[in-house]
Amino acid sequence: MAVLTTYARVYVDDLDAALPTFEALTGAKPELRFVYEGVELAAVGACLLVAGTPEALAPFRNVQVTAIVDDLEEILTVVAREGGQTLDGPNAVPTGQNLTILHPGGAVIEYVRFDSAKVEAQT
Numbered sequence: 001m002a003v004l005t006t007y008a009r010v011y012v013d014d015l016d017a018a019l020p021t022f023e024a025l026t027g028a029k030p031e032l033r034f035v036y037e038g039v040e041l042a043a044v045g046a047c048l049l050v051a052g053t054p055e056a057l058a059p060f061r062n063v064q065v066t067a068i069v070d071d072l073e074e075i076l077t078v079v080a081r082e083g084g085q086t087l088d089g090p091n092a093v094p095t096g097q098n099l100t101i102l103h104p105g106g107a108v109i110e111y112v113r114f115d116s117a118k119v120e121a122q123t
Contacts, residue, residue, distance in 0.1 A: 001074030007048035007066040015040045015051035022047055034094045034122040063100060066110045072099055075111045079103070095119050 012018040015033075019042060023029060026045030033042040039052035039060060048066050050057065069075060072090055079086065079101050087108065089099030096115035102108050 001069060001071045001078070004068045004070060006046070006068070007043055008046060009060075009063060009066060010047050010049050011057055011061060012049055012051045013053075015042055015049055018049055018051065019044065022049060032095065032119065032122045036094055062108045063110045064108055066112060069111050069113055072097055072111060072113045075099065075101065094122055 010018075010022075019030065022044040026047070028045045030042040030044050033040070035041070037059075038056040039050055041051070042049045050060055076086065076099070078084075083104045085102040087100040087102050090097050091099070093112065095118050096113050098110055098112045100108065100110050
């Protein structure tokens with residue numbers, strides 16, 4: 001199992017208003033941009049901007065990081081061995097599959113295994 005990349009989550013009210021600043025700071029354009037469960041998301045550099053109303057963002061705010069991995073099953077194995085808890089998933093998402101884990105010590109991390117065809121459709 002490998003963590004391929006990580007995205008710091010940044011919660012914003014308005015994605016279109018936030019994007020120009022993050023593009024200027026990172027020198028990058030959004031790699032991904034899509035809508036999921038009432039929120040808009042865009043990956044810019046090492047940030048995953050998550051935008052929506054306070055009500056729409058509420059279910060997502062406890063997640064601190066999104067990690068892109070090559071194997072969700074291995075994540076589940078490690079979490080079970082180390083005493084973590086699966087909060088949600090695995091689920092089908094616009095970019096592949098995800099799951100959300102509560103790690104011992106309190107960190108909440110979303111793990112995503114990209115499906116290249118789905119990712120390509122979101123760029």
